[in-house]
Amino acid sequence: MFGDIPVEISPMYEGERIRAANMFVELAGPKSVGAELVLVSDDVEDGKIEVIGPELKDMEEGKKYPFGILMEVSGEKLEKDLEGVIERRIHEICNYVQGFMHLNQRDKIWCRIGKDSHAKGFELKHLGQALSTLFKDEFPIIEAISITIFTEEEKVKEFVEKAVSEYQARDSKARDLSEEDVDVFYGCIMCQSFAPTHVCIITPDRPALCGGINWFDCRAAAKIDPEGPIFEIPKGDLLDPVSGEYTTLNATVADKSQSTFDKVYLHSIFGHPHTSCGCFEAVAFYIPEVDGIGIVHRDFKGDTPMGIPFSAMAGQCSGGKQVEGFAGLCVEYMRSPKFLQADGGYERIVWLPKEIKEKVLESIPEELRDKIATEEDVSSIHNLKKFLNEKDHPVLKRIAELDAPFEEQVVETEAEPAGEFVQFAQIPEMAIPTSGGIKIILKNAKIYAEKIIIKKK
Known part of the structure; x- marks a missing residue:
């Protein structure tokens, strides 16, 4: 099927990571520009492959280049509503190519070519x-396909610019x-090659x-x-209309x-x-x-008020993790x-x-x-506090309630005799700040205390 392609093509390469040391060139990504787009058309020249701009043999090792993929498809049963569906599969199918790494989607794509694959031609x-071959195989309703790479x-x-308008x-x-x-x-597990425990819920x-x-x-x-x-997920019983918890989503x-x-809570980061x-x-x-929530997107080049960039935030919660206080999301949400809404919107x-x-x-x-x-x-956090006070942000009311005086009372539990330790928290994951470049992460930690003190206003 791929006799004239000098590298292997197989699902076994899905999830392959190309690090900087093994990279020939980078295409699109955070320091360049790029996009991918699928358009359903009545006039498609089947099998046409065109590269507009430098080919890999004309590129300089270690450099970053802009990159675009336009796929035009036609077929009697194809509808315009299918464009986004086919387009999202570009991520999966590109990663079947040995030595080609594709991350993200739409105008946020980030690709790399490995040195070994480049050396093979x-x-x-x-x-x-x-x-062209794999999409026809995956989607038999595609009768003709042409691909233009920029x-x-x-x-x-x-x-x-054209792609963003379509999105x-x-x-x-x-x-x-x-x-x-x-x-x-609906559920989607397309990203499980990179994030094995991630289940995307779409409503x-x-x-x-x-x-x-x-x-x-x-x-x-x-x-x-x-x-x-x-795949479909029946709606099931709604357990909490505010957080967005459903029986079937939990089971899925x-x-x-x-x-x-x-x-899983659809509408909370807690x-x-x-x-x-x-x-x-x-x-x-x-x-x-400040008992508030910030949001940072992957194109933001600076630090958040917490002093860390998007990459550090992403590293905290990516890979299919469920980490309280963090959540990946799309801008459209x-x-x-x-x-x-469960957190105050x-x-x-x-x-x-x-x-x-x-936006x-x-x-x-x-x-x-x-x-x-x-x-x-x-x-900085200090400046953020001043800003929120000057603007009288609604979050100040929450802070005032948290800072209100409390009456302390010690409660002895009936589950354990006084003086013994009682489990009062179980945390799926928690990072402990340290110095010297070392990070300690506790997974499935259970926390015990000799006494539980309940503070009451």
Whole structure:
């Protein structure tokens, strides 16, 4: 099938990581520009593979280059609603190519070519050939496919602008639908090659963490590929309408995470937050000093008020983990009426990068828009506290309640005799700050105390 491609093509390479030391070149990513787009068209030249811009043989080792993939497909049964579904599978199928690493989605893609594959003669035209063959194999309803790969900077920029316009049109379609309007949710385990315990739950109010799949996309995907990574989840019983806990979602997470987790809250970063993969567009994180929540996206180059960048935040919760106080999410979810509703929604948001704030400004209640800080307003927790006080942010009321005087009382438990230790907490994961570049992480920790002191106002 791939006799004229100089590297192996197989699902066994899915999950392969190419580190900087083994990288020939990097394509798109956080320090360049790129996108991927699938368009359904009536006029497709089947089998056409075109590279516009430098091929790999013309690139310099160790450099970063812009990158775009345009797939045009046609078929009697293909509908425009399937574009996003097919497009999201680019991530999976690209990773079948030995020595080619594909991360993220849409205009956030980040790819690398390994030195060994380049030495074997691998070129971008071979990537196009592999995609053309594998997509026809995966989706028999595709009758014709042409692929254009862009590496010339100006052409990539033009392509990204066109792609973003298409993404926005797709996303807007799902905004009028809510969880109450449907009987079925969807799950996606496409990222389990990189995050083995991650289970993405997609509802009308909560698109996939990657931002590349909404509820309508999932409905189409489950119909055309019932055995694929996207599947139906009956809505089940609603256990908590605020946090968004459902019986069937809990059961699905337990099953698909290999029993690592047994609960998930759709609309909270506390208790049992949604698991996080690594392809998420942004991370919501708790700031205990102000009892508020910040959000940082992967394109943000600076530090958060906590003094750490997106990469450190992502490392804290990615890989399929469920870490209280952190949650991966997509930007589109920030437009949902249910956005982190169990945590207070936008009344709990205290910091956002300016770029994201401007993107979702219309979804932020007007009275709160000037009260949420950006990197232009604050650069530290100290400055954030001053800003929130000056703007009279609603979170101040929560802080005042936390700082109110308490009456202490010691309660002896009946479960254990006085003087013995009682388990009062079990934490799935907790990082302990240390010095000297060492990080200690406690997994499934149980905490015991001789006494439990309940503080009552």
